[in-house]
Amino acid sequence: MAVLGRDEIINYLNGGNDDGLYSAADSLREENFGREVYLRAIVEFSNVCNKKCNYCGLRAANSKVSRYRMDVADIIESANLAAEAGARTIVLQSGDDFSYSPDRIEEIISGIKGAHDVAVTLSLGDRSAAEYEHWFKCGADRCLLKLETTNPDIYGKIRCGEDFHKRLELLRSLQDIGYEVGSGIIVGLPDYTVEQLVDDLLFLSDLGLDMIAAGPFIPHPDTPFSSAAAGDIDLSFRFTALARLLNPFSNIPATSALDSFDPEGREKGLQRGCNVIMPSVTPVSKRGNYNIYPGKNAVSVDVADSVSRAEELICALDFVVSASKGSSRRMNNVE
Numbered sequence: 066m067a068v069l070g071r072d073e074i075i076n077y078l079n080g081g082n083d084d085g086l087y088s089a090a091d092s093l094r095e096e097n098f099g100r101e102v103y104l105r106a107i108v109e110f111s112n113v114c115n116k117k118c119n120y121c122g123l124r125a126a127n128s129k130v131s132r133y134r135m136d137v138a139d140i141i142e143s144a145n146l147a148a149e150a151g152a153r154t155i156v157l158q159s160g161d162d163f164s165y166s167p168d169r170i171e172e173i174i175s176g177i178k179g180a181h182d183v184a185v186t187l188s189l190g191d192r193s194a195a196e197y198e199h200w201f202k203c204g205a206d207r208c209l210l211k212l213e214t215t216n217p218d219i220y221g222k223i224r225c226g227e228d229f230h231k232r233l234e235l236l237r238s239l240q241d242i243g244y245e246v247g248s249g250i251i252v253g254l255p256d257y258t259v260e261q262l263v264d265d266l267l268f269l270s271d272l273g274l275d276m277i278a279a280g281p282f283i284p285h286p287d288t289p290f291s292s293a294a295a296g297d298i299d300l301s302f303r304f305t306a307l308a309r310l311l312n313p314f315s316n317i318p319a320t321s322a323l324d325s326f327d328p329e330g331r332e333k334g335l336q337r338g339c340n341v342i343m344p345s346v347t348p349v350s351k352r353g354n355y356n357i358y359p360g361k362n363a364v365s366v367d368v369a370d371s372v373s374r375a376e377e378l379i380c381a382l383d384f385v386v387s388a389s390k391g392s393s394r395r396m397n398n399v400e
């Protein structure tokens with residue numbers, strides 16, 4: 066593991082040596098992943114949410130969202146189309162929508178895994194550890210649960226009084242259950258400091274994560290943070306590049322939020338240490354309403370087009386779409 070001191074990290078985050086940072090992150094990615102990029106297809110199957118996160122357009126109090134819930138058959142069909150188009154990982158994501166019972170989620174997992182040799186990632190928010198354990202036994206492989214910040218006070222403020230330690234406890238339970246686990250933060254939340262981002266980086270790196278996701282904050286007009294400043298895209302690139310230096314084998318996505326700032330945001334991410342692309346394969350009739358932040362899913366394309374556009378993006382940079390499921394290399398290679 067690269068050893069980076071706190072002062073050095075602060076200097077990088079402040080833009081002290083972008084060229085050096087990005088080329089070191091790119092070399093390390095190349096060393097560990099070669100030209101392979103993992104493509105994870107996301108089915109955003111419900112935008113109903115019982116939470117009140119101040120940063121997110123899907124928060125329960127936002128009455129301007131046109132809410133949808135996909136049924137089990139449609140979710141499986143979207144996943145299958147993505148798998149047929151070449152995706153080897155299906156990410157199931159939703160608001161914290163508890164109307165999907167453990168049995169229904171099980172049906173979805175079994176339906177997808179029964180039809181295709183793919184990995185299934187769950188990004189369902191604060192469901193119980195017992196539910197996640199059940200879904201692991203049903204064949205789910207991975208979980209994505211972002212801490213959003215690693216500061217308990219900020220966490221309470223941005224997630225309307227919720228308890229950071231409960232989220233962390235759930236994350237650790239997911240690791241104990243045996244999942245490959247991803248987490249991360251939003252870069253540039255209101256009142257962030259560079260010192261806090263250093264804490265976030267070190268905290269996340271200590272967790273031994275299989276995946277680390279960090280994208281810039283984008284203010285949503287129908288949330289309490291509507292007038293907050295947007296995150297800084299350069300800070301976001303620096304954060305993920307540093308995450309690569311501290312976590313050589315973890316999977317690190319170039320998030321779609323990057324594209325809201327720069328049409329080539331994801332491409333730049335892939336050239337600065339990231340090794341994963343996560344196209345949305347949510348059906349055209351629904352995807353525009355998965356409005357976590359403005360600009361999300363702005364392009365209206367069907368499942369196969371969405372996967373092929375991501376493949377084109379990868380190939381245009383002389384990367385190759387990995388034929389593997391892209392399971393965690395961290396587990397096998399580090400420590």
Ligand code: SAH
Pocket residue numbers: 120121122158159160161188189190191210211213250251280281282283284285322357358
């Ligand atoms: N309900 C689940 C998963 C869906 S939210 C959960 O909260 O865990 C998916 C991710 O969108 C969140 O983890 C958060 O990091 C990101 N997100 C939400 N609002 C955002 C915003 N305004 N800017 C940037 N990212 C945002």
Ligand code: SF4
Pocket residue numbers: 114115116117118121122123124125159160161190
């Ligand atoms: Fe709901 Fe997740 Fe958005 Fe919070 S971040 S409001 S839990 S969808």
